[in-house]
Amino acid sequence: MTTTAATPQQVLETVFGYPAFRGEQQAIIDHVVGGGDALVLMPTGGGKSLCYQIPALVREGVGVVISPLIALMKDQVDALAAVGARAAFLNSTQSPDERRAVEAALLAGEVDLLYMAPERVTVPSTAELLDRITVSLFAIDEAHCVSQWGHDFRPDYLALSLLHERWPSIPRIALTATATDATAREIVTRLDLGRARQFVASFDRPNIQYRIEPKNQPVQQLLQLIRSEHPGDAGIVYCLSRASVEKTAIALAEHGIPALPYHAGLDAATRSNHQSRFLREEGIVMVATIAFGMGIDKPDVRFVAHLDLPKSVEGYYQETGRAGRDGLPATAWLAYGLQDVVQQRQMIERSEGNATYKRRMGQLLDAMLALCETVECRRVQLLAYFGQQSTPCGNCDTCLSPPEAFDGTVPAQKLLSTVVRLDRERNQRYGAGQLIDILLGKRTPRVEQLGHTELSTFGIGTELGEQEWRGVVRQLLAQGLLAVQGEYGTLGITESSAAVLKGEREVRLRREAPRTSRASRGSKRSAPSDLPAEAAGLFERLRAWRASTARALEAPAYIVFGDATLRGIALTEPATLDELGQVSGVGAAKLEKFGAAVLAIVRGDEPAAAASRDEPAFADEPPFADEPPYPDEPPYLDEPFNDIPPPE
Incomplete structure (x- = not known):
């Protein structure tokens, strides 16, 4: 796809299928298209990726995206390919021939966006390759990883200041969903973004219901949550230890819930398989340590549960933000007890950090405890932590069941x-x-x-x-x-x-006010209750078609269409391709690929069988000779960074 002459609005409509920008997206995109640097603080699900994808498609050259987890790059590239964008990645999961084919496509001008890990950027051969092409922009995703006081510190992010040093004329956009004022200042300093324009969107996620309750038989509490409110839904359950992850996953599976464990103690193949199943199958519950989740672009996660107290509000916000990325209702639930407080205090005191480090970790924990113990609106307190004022939301536990002070x-x-x-x-x-x-x-x-x-x-x-x-x-x-x-x-x-x-x-x-569970939705997953009966039936037929299509393509279901798009189709019942193309999320490429099948389902006919996955891009490109192999990169974040010394 060559869209250099197109405007951002045209790319938004034609490629991604959205009628209008949200929030500050247009201002950010226009600034970067014009060659400016930007720091973007925007909540998960707020549309951060479009802020660099559209400029990369509009500006001449290749947009280079720095992403922390190579395990997710393939899905990110597949999602772009599904809308017709020419995307690729370079990392150590590829064979030498695959990497050479991508490099050949880059040099031939056949790539719009290139994904790589921060470790890759510092390799001399990578810099030499980028010198041979026209780079349209550098996007630094999950930029909070550069903060040594943050919850996901990655030492390799500290080297990314070289982007400005080596390519000073190329615009850079750093993006994160989790940053206090102090973290934002650290990002600016360490990435040399002093002249960048800062865009701070509201951190509010109104579709997420925040609930924190006393811990009392937490696995049973979790089972009650899933059975009564989220049967058949995809969800993430966070535990502090690997042993707790295994125990909880087994307990859920024994009660008929498809649950998988994920932690750094599992071998790479098992982690990859479990992550793939979570992304590609519907209704999977992932039980994990903090090793899982960064960069997970699964829009239909309906709940995130914590069975142990997070170490900071930033970590809690980042993790709960993985729920409801499609804007539909979701739950953030935390079971919190006395032992959590004692355990976290002990971990801080036993750490090898100096007094400054321990004091800072204590402050982060105090803020998390204040959120747990507040008698005020959870959302008001959560947003205040990020420096934003709000009013009581009416959609958290302290608003719905006010505790007595x-x-x-x-x-x-x-x-x-x-x-x-x-x-x-x-x-x-x-x-x-x-x-x-x-x-x-x-x-x-x-x-x-x-x-x-x-x-x-x-x-x-x-x-x-x-x-x-x-x-x-x-x-x-x-x-x-x-x-x-x-x-x-x-x-x-x-x-x-x-x-x-x-x-x-x-x-x-x-x-604590007496807790009453929300009404059960039944033993099987049902269509959204706000849809009329006829639309709900069509929605379920579309979901079934999407699942079979995704399996045939060996891709996550959301790459075909998200739930929000299926809802739009179910409500409008388009009869022609032109009408279908007006539904939000249906771009030109998806209209061409899936339009006939969707219209058949709307008519009540059987759609044609889904085509199998296309051959990998660039498979026929000639390899380069005598190219040394790339060094390995860490494909997964470990838990909880025990091998990284605390900052001085």
């Missing part, structure tokens, strides 16, 4: 007094379980053996139940009135505790 000063004093008496009178420190047993007056063998029945605080806390006391401990930790101490996670007071004990500071706590 109460004066918890007396319970706090009782708990802190118990900690003080054990420490000062007996030189003893314990975890939450022993403290709660003392307050509840439980005569357990351990309480009896240690003589804790003699404490003045023994049995003075019977006004609260065990789970309520655990909530008090959790919230005092979140407010900095308790501290995790030592390798065994015992609890101690802080400097701020004194004011509470003296009655000089009020402690506000939240009491």
Whole structure:
């Protein structure tokens, strides 16, 4: 495809099939087409990719896209090929002949967009290759990876300042969905984007319902969520450890839910297979560590669940943002308990970082805890973290079931007094379980053996139940009135505790509102409830056709058409190719390839069988001789970067 003479609007309509730009897309695209540098902060699902794909198709030459995960490049290239764009990638998954064929196509002017990992850019032969072609722009995707304080730091991103040094006249666009003001400043500094225009879109994802609830048998809670609200839906479940991933995936599978594990302890072939199934099959639930998800362009993920507390709000936002990229309703659900807080505090204290590093990690955790414990709108607090103001959303748990805030000063004093008496009178420190047993007056063998029945605080806390006391401990930790101490996670007071004990500071706590599950949608996945009955039936027939077509093409279903496009077809029931071409998401290439089949389904006829996948692009190009092999790149992000030393 050669679209150099086309305008951005023409490319948007003809190639991608969208009638209009969203938000600041047009301003960003016009700026980059004009040769300007840009830093784009835009939420996942906000249309970031169009901000560099369209300029690459409009400007003369090849758009070079730096992407952190080579495991996803093939799907990104396939998605572009489906709309008629000439895209390719260069990475270590290819054979020497395949790489040489791509290089030949580049030199022949037959590629519009080229994907590569940051490690590839620093290879001398890559720079020499780029010097031989016309580069239209450099796009640095997932730019937050350059931040050493970020949640997905990649050391190789630090070398990307060479793009400006070696090719100063070529525009650069850095994009991320996750960046506070501090992270954005670091991106600007490390990528030498001081003169770049910054575009900051709203971080709000109104289609996502944020819910955080106390952890109590989390796997059973997760099963209830899936069965009652998301039967048959694709979803991602995040766990902190590899063992928890395996255990949870097995438990879901035993209950009839198609779940797959994904973590860095699995071999590369298994990870690749599981990722491929998640992208290509419908209704798969991926249970994973943070090793999974960056760059996953699956628009119909209907829920993201966390069974462990994320380390930061940025990480939480990035991970929950993988739900509902198509703009349709989705759920972000987190089960959060006292042990999560203790565990995260211990991990920070045990880390090898210096005091500055530990203090910064503590601040990130405090912000995450504040989000979990807020009695206000979750979305208001989440957006405030990224420096954006908003009003209560009406679509999060604290809006739908407001928790009660109460004066918890007396319970706090009782708990802190118990900690003080054990420490000062007996030189003893314990975890939450022993403290709660003392307050509840439980005569357990351990309480009896240690003589804790003699404490003045023994049995003075019977006004609260065990789970309520655990909530008090959790919230005092979140407010900095308790501290995790030592390798065994015992609890101690802080400097701020004194004011509470003296009655000089009020402690506000939240009491959880009773949770009622949303109405079950039945045991099978149903069409969207907002569609009329006739449209819902057509939607399901289109989904079935899409699934079989995607299998024949060996491609993810969304590469054929997304759910939003199928909904548009089901509602409008186009009778001609011209009418079908007016549906959002139906570009010229897809209209030509799939139009007849879609119209047959709308008429109620049987569509023709889907064609098999085309031969790989550039397969017949002559190879270059005597070319050394490329070095390997890490195809997957490891968890959680244990081999990377903390920044000084």
